[in-house]
Structure formats: structure tokens, C-alpha cells
Amino acid sequence: xxxxxxxxxxxxxxxxxxxxxxxxxxxxxxxxxxxxxxxxxxxxxxxxxxxxxxxxxxxxxxxxxxxxxxxxxxxxxxxxxxxxxxxxxxxxxxxxxxxxxxxxxxxxxxxxxxxxxxxxxxxxxxxxxxxxxxxxxxxxxxxxxxxxxxxxxxxxxxxxxxxxxxxxxxxxxxxxxxxxxxxxxxxxxxxxxxxxxxxxxxxx
Amino acid sequence: xxxxxxxxxxxxxxxxxxxxxxxxxxxxxxxxxxxxxxxxxxxxxxxxxxxxxxxxxxxxxxxxxxxxxxxxxxxxxxxxxxxxxxxxxxxxxxxxxxxxxxxxxxxxxxxxxxxxxxxxxxxxxxxxxxxxxxxxxxxxxxxxxxxxxxxxxxxxxxxxxxxxxxxxxxxxxxxxxxxxxxxxxxxxxxxxxxxxxxxxxxxx
Numbered sequence: 251x252x253x254x255x256x257x258x259x260x261x262x263x264x265x266x267x268x269x270x271x272x273x274x275x276x277x278x279x280x281x282x283x284x285x286x287x288x289x290x291x292x293x294x295x296x297x298x299x300x301x302x303x304x305x306x307x308x309x310x311x312x313x314x315x316x317x318x319x320x321x322x323x324x325x326x327x328x329x330x331x332x333x334x335x336x337x338x339x340x341x342x343x344x345x346x347x348x349x350x351x352x353x354x355x356x357x358x359x360x361x362x363x364x365x366x367x368x369x370x371x372x373x374x375x376x377x378x379x380x381x382x383x384x385x386x387x388x389x390x391x392x393x394x395x396x397x398x399x400x401x402x403x404x405x406x407x408x409x410x411x412x413x414x415x416x417x418x419x420x421x422x423x424x425x426x427x428x429x430x431x432x433x434x435x436x437x438x439x440x441x442x443x444x445x446x447x448x449x450x451x452x453x454x
Numbered sequence: 455x456x457x458x459x460x461x462x463x464x465x466x467x468x469x470x471x472x473x474x475x476x477x478x479x480x481x482x483x484x485x486x487x488x489x490x491x492x493x494x495x496x497x498x499x500x501x502x503x504x505x506x507x508x509x510x511x512x513x514x515x516x517x518x519x520x521x522x523x524x525x526x527x528x529x530x531x532x533x534x535x536x537x538x539x540x541x542x543x544x545x546x547x548x549x550x551x552x553x554x555x556x557x558x559x560x561x562x563x564x565x566x567x568x569x570x571x572x573x574x575x576x577x578x579x580x581x582x583x584x585x586x587x588x589x590x591x592x593x594x595x596x597x598x599x600x601x602x603x604x605x606x607x608x609x610x611x612x613x614x615x616x617x618x619x620x621x622x623x624x625x626x627x628x629x630x631x632x633x634x635x636x637x638x639x640x641x642x643x644x645x646x647x648x649x650x651x652x653x654x655x656x657x658x
Contacts, residue, residue: 414649429625434621
């Protein structure tokens with residue numbers, strides 16, 4: 251996979267910030283999260299916004315295009331967040347891992363509807379769109395992987411199978427959107443802190 | 455929730471093992487996993503089986519009833535598996551936790567399509583059905599919780615927030631069905647072993 255794919259994804263004017271397009275994506279997230287991508291039609295989204303189906307067309311030519319914009323938007327937010335948190339964290343791999351896991355779990359909790367669509371409806375993307383999103387997902391996991399490998403090199407992490415630990419840590423963060431909020435957790439920041447502690451335990 | 459709810463769920467002849475009903479559930483799992491519950495109609499399931507929609511009716515009177523049978527079947531299998539593995543494991547909380555986590559992750563990997571429907575489509579259940587399934591889910595988590603609390607009492611587990619650890623361990627197992635198989639994991643047993651090790655690290 252490449253740097254190039256990812257840069258292309260960023261370079262393309264994929265996620266429009268026009269108020270109309272933003273409203274369409276927001277309504278689609280809500281309806282996809284509730285009824286699934288397969289259970290929602292563009293017509294229903296338009297109706298929800300008191301628009302004619304034709305009014306959607308200049309912004310999103312198909313339901314798949316709308317899903318793609320939602321996925322690029324969500325993955326881009328996660329990636330930006332993790333990169334900036336990682337860059338801003340003073341300290342070694344322990345502090346960086348905790349900061350990045352806290353931010354990831356917190357994003358998934360705070361934006362659990364958007365995250366659900368982002369995580370569970372990727373199979374509905376067209377192959378060329380899926381490739382762009384998959385590259386963004388690999389870049390997200392790479393941030394965690396880089397920290398874990400650094401920790402092993404520094405001798406502060408003792409985990410034997412770093413690939414499995416990276417997989418498990420990512421998976422733990424992703425799954426937050428399935429169940430959040432719950433009886434015991436409704437504060438995204440508190441959840442992030444708890445998960446950062448558990449992720450650190452996995453590798454130390 | 456109660457013992458009673460759960461016993462009622464087991465006592466009721468919910469999951470028919472007639473060949474016809476089993477084929478219907480199997481086809482529905484495949485189609486729900488691929489297109490979502492909302493994106494699949496009973497008519498499509500019947501068509502897939504070369505049946506008339508009317509032929510489904512004696513077995514499952516609605517798409518929701520079919521989903522309920524699939525959910526009770528899946529949750530029942532997981533619960534039976536974890537209970538029997540836990541009972542069969544000699545050793546203390548460390549060995550029991552590893553055995554139960556390995557079995558849970560392995561089930562989710564091996565039956566990832568069934569697990570996907572079981573985990574992601576619960577919102578579509580009728581409230582009275584949801585309650586039965588929720589009780590089965592709590593019983594599953596209770597198995598992990600009992601072991602973690604025993605480990606803390608025995609002084610072999612040092613985790614500070616057992617509730618969060620139990621949540622994270624369950625969540626880790628559940629999420630397997632979202633991504634399995636992957637480039638790095640296609641053996642359910644190997645994945646179970648890896649996750650058992652990471653779960654133990656979370657609490658020790």
C-alpha cells in the first residue's frame with residue numbers, strides 16, 4: 251500500500267464541507283447506523299431532509315458515494331486525531347501508547363453512530379473506494395504498531411507477539427462503537443483513560 | 455434479569471432442529487451477514503432456498519422471529535461452550551480465564567457470519583425477545599467476571615478496575631467476527647490462544 255494512495259485520498263476534494271452536503275452525510279449516518287446501509291434508500295434520506303431525491307444528486311450521485319464520503323470523513327478524523335495526539339505527547343512509548351489509545355477509544359465513543367457506519371458498512375463500498383479507505387485504516391493501525399515496536403526496541407514493552415497486540419488494541423478501540431454508551435460507561439474521556447491503561451497492560 | 459428469564463429461554467422450544475428450519479436459519483445468517491437484516495427480505499431468503507414465502511411461515515412467521523431464533527441459537531452455543539470449557543479446566547483463575555477467552559474468540563472466529571448477525575442486529579429484535587437475548591449475554595459476561603473476581607480475591611490478578619477489564623475482554627472476543635479472517639489470522643484456534651495470552655496480560 252502506499253503513501254501515494256493515501257495522499258491521493260487527501261488530495262481529492264472528497265468530503266465537501268458545504269452545509270447541504272454536511273446535512274446529507276449527517277442524516278445518512280443517522281439512518282445507516284439505525285437501519286443499516288442495505289436497509290436505507292437515498293429516497294428515504296432525501297425525505298428525512300425534506301428534499302427531493304433529485305436535490306441529492308449534485309452532492310452525492312449514489313448511496314455508495316455518500317457512504318464513501320462518510321467513510322473518508324470518519325477515517326480522516328480518526329487519523330488526524332491520532333497523529334496529532336501522538337505528535338503532541340511528550341514521553342516514551344508508554345505515554346504515547348496510552349495517549350493514542352485514549353484518543354481512539356474516545357473518538358469511537360463520542361462519534362459512535364458515525365463510527366458504526368465507518369466500521370461495519372465498508373463491504374458496501376465500490377472496490378476503488380474500498381482501497382482508499384483500507385489504506386487509511388492501515389495508516390491508523392500503523393500509528394499503534396510504530397509505538398509498540400519502539401517500546402519493544404526500548405525494552406519497556408515485553409509483549410511476545412507485537413502483531414497480535416496491535417490487532418487486539420485496535421480491535422478493542424473499534425468495538426467501542428458497537429456498545430457505547432452502556433450502563434457503566436457514558437463518558438468518552440473516562441472510557442479512553444480506562445482503555446489506555448488496559449492496552450498498556452497488554453504490552454508491558 | 456434473572457435465572458428465570460434465562461431458564462425460560464432454554465425451556466422454550468425456540469431453536470428448532472428440523473432440517474427445514476435449520477436450512478432457513480443458515481440461509482438467513484448468510485444473507486443477513488452480507489446485506490444486513492434491514493437489507494434482506496423474507497421473500498429473498500425463501501427465493502434463495504427455492505421456496506415460496508408461504509413455505510417459511512410454519513417455521514418462522516416473520517423475519518424478526520427468524521432473527522430471534524438465530525440469536526438464541528448463537529448465544530446458546532457460546533454460553534454452553536464457555537460453561538463447559540470453564541467446568542473442564544483444571545487450575546486457577548489464570549488457566550480458567552485463558553481457557554474461556556480462547557473458546558470465546560475461537561467461536562467468534564469459526565462462526566464469524568453467525569456471530570456478526572448475533573452481535574450487530576440485536577437492535578432489530580422485538581423488546582420481549584431482546585430481553586431474553588440480553589439475559590444470555592449477561593450470563594456470558596458473568597462467566598468472565600466470576601473468574602476475574604476470583605483471581606483478584608486469590609491475589610493472582612492485579613487489575614484495578616475489574617469491570618473495565620471484563621468489558622474489554624468481552625469486547626475483544628466479540629469484535630473478532632468483524633474482521634476474521636484477516637491477512638495474519640485464519641486459524642480460529644491460534645487466534646484463541648493469542649487472545650487468551652493478551653487477556654491474561656490485561657489482568658495480571
